[in-house]
Amino acid sequence: MKISMIGTGYVGLVSGVCFAEFGFDVTCVDIDAAKIERLNRLEVPIYEPGLDEVLARNHAAGRLTFTTDFDAAVASSDVVFIAVGTPSRRGDGEADLTYVFDAARRIARAMKPGAVVVIKSTVVVGTCRKVKEIIAAERPDVDFSIASNPEFLREGSAIEDFMRPDRVIAGVEDERGEAALRRLYRPLNLREAPLVVSSLENAELTKYAANAFLAMKITFINEIADLCEKVGGDVQRVATGIGLDNRIGSKFLHAGPGYGGSCFPKDTTAIAATARKLGAPLRLIETTIEVNEARKKAMAQRVLAALGPQTAGRIVAVFGVAFKPNTDDVRDAPSLVIIPELQKAGVTVRAHDPEGRAQAEPLLPGVVWCEGPYEAAEGADAVAVLTEWNVYRGLDLGKLKECMAGRMVVDMRNIYRPEEAAAAGLRHIGIGKPPAG
Numbered sequence: 001m002k003i004s005m006i007g008t009g010y011v012g013l014v015s016g017v018c019f020a021e022f023g024f025d026v027t028c029v030d031i032d033a034a035k036i037e038r039l040n041r042l043e044v045p046i047y048e049p050g051l052d053e054v055l056a057r058n059h060a061a062g063r064l065t066f067t068t069d070f071d072a073a074v075a076s077s078d079v080v081f082i083a084v085g086t087p088s089r090r091g092d093g094e095a096d097l098t099y100v101f102d103a104a105r106r107i108a109r110a111m112k113p114g115a116v117v118v119i120k121s122t123v124v125v126g127t128c129r130k131v132k133e134i135i136a137a138e139r140p141d142v143d144f145s146i147a148s149n150p151e152f153l154r155e156g157s158a159i160e161d162f163m164r165p166d167r168v169i170a171g172v173e174d175e176r177g178e179a180a181l182r183r184l185y186r187p188l189n190l191r192e193a194p195l196v197v198s199s200l201e202n203a204e205l206t207k208y209a210a211n212a213f214l215a216m217k218i219t220f221i222n223e224i225a226d227l228c229e230k231v232g233g234d235v236q237r238v239a240t241g242i243g244l245d246n247r248i249g250s251k252f253l254h255a256g257p258g259y260g261g262s263c264f265p266k267d268t269t270a271i272a273a274t275a276r277k278l279g280a281p282l283r284l285i286e287t288t289i290e291v292n293e294a295r296k297k298a299m300a301q302r303v304l305a306a307l308g309p310q311t312a313g314r315i316v317a318v319f320g321v322a323f324k325p326n327t328d329d330v331r332d333a334p335s336l337v338i339i340p341e342l343q344k345a346g347v348t349v350r351a352h353d354p355e356g357r358a359q360a361e362p363l364l365p366g367v368v369w370c371e372g373p374y375e376a377a378e379g380a381d382a383v384a385v386l387t388e389w390n391v392y393r394g395l396d397l398g399k400l401k402e403c404m405a406g407r408m409v410v411d412m413r414n415i416y417r418p419e420e421a422a423a424a425g426l427r428h429i430g431i432g433k434p435p436a437g
């Protein structure tokens with residue numbers, strides 16, 4: 001079975017590479033010629049652990065090719081995936097579907113009869129049907145199928161998530177679409193990872209509902225963390241306690257500086273906007289968005305409070321600017337709100353991130369970039385941990401204290417044990433637990 005993957009962004013590239021790993025013949029297509037050239041030189045444009053290796057292996061085996069020749073790729077494919085971007089539209093926050101519809105038009109002109117067009121991009125409910133109409137209008141003579149197959153990959157563990165998913169969602173409306181998706185995912189052990197076959201609309205909604213629910217779960221535990229602080233509780237103990245209830249589940253209960261990234265902020269905004277427009281507002285999600293935005297600012301206030309009344313001229317070392325570890329992605333990262341707030345109060349920010357600097361630098365003027373965490377802590381009045389990279393977990397806290405001018409550690413990811421930090425002479429201010437030291 002031949003596949004073409006339209007769009008070599010995060011989702012398209014990871015999915016294309018993984019389908020090739022399953023043994024299918026995959027052509028990844030992009031309009032960005034420079035990107036395709038780089039991919040053909042086996043240079044991976046994103047930071048994703050393990051991706052370069054799987055990509056190189058399948059390219060060498062001849063199963064994975066990269067091209068800008070859209071028509072040729074589509075014309076020879078049995079299955080065509082649309083994995084182009086769906087950014088938030090300015091103004092109303094709804095997903096911008098221009099790229100999806102453009103891709104649909106071009107696919108229609110080039111596809112062979114009997115092709116299955118699968119939408120992988122995150123699209124609002126109703127989009128698959130519109131894509132079907134677009135294709136049918138362009139090529140009324142040609143028989144084809146449409147399907148929805150949203151992805152649930154997390155940045156930083158995308159390969160693992162693709163190879164060992166909790167489930168695969170297949171939105172279909174005919175047997176050919178269902179058969180194609182069943183065949184594509186057959187290499188997975190589908191007893192462990194069920195294929196949930198449903199309508200196009202249900203599949204589209206499942207993706208948004210899943211992300212909205214997870215964003216809400218994180219926001220819930222963040223508010224419980226605030227409450228813990230008021231009563232001398234420890235949010236990590238509370239999260240463990242509630243997470244052991246199978247109905248709740250232990251994942252996505254880590255309190256922190258608020259969720260960020262390219263998915264949760266965009267998808268919650270999009271589904272809330274669509275739902276409101278349709279007269280079925282998602283009030284829990286609207287509140288989630290509001291609480292999460294406020295939280296990032298509150299985190300900056302927490303750092304400023306740790307510095308005391310005099311903030312101008314003070315130095316803060318920021319550990320991590322990426323929205324989470326194992327990625328260089330800084331889209332909607334808490335750092336993009338927290339750092340400018342600190343600077344507004346006259347603070348000098350010295351920052352380190354193992355991978356995120358290149359993306360963050362143009363967005364965060366005035367930051368002093370450092371090669372390592374100890375260097376960032378040099379002369380700092382406070383350290384603020386924004387991203388839980390492993391490299392920060394293992395630091396020698398005594399050495400960290402020696403580098404610093406002050407002793408405040410605002411640990412927004414609870415990566416240090418308060419007693420250990422206190423023993424090293426630091427004052428540990430975690431999330432949802434009593435300060436120590």
Ligand code: UGA
Binds near residue numbers: 252323
């Ligand atoms: C998320 C979903 O987890 C994926 O299933 C989905 O496919 C993807 O969005 C998408 O729609 O493409 P991702 O944004 O890569 O994946 O990262 P997550 O690991 O979900 O983290 C998102 C944010 O939530 C990060 O800022 C992270 O720090 C924060 N988070 C996560 C917490 O603050 N606490 C937690 O317990 C978990």
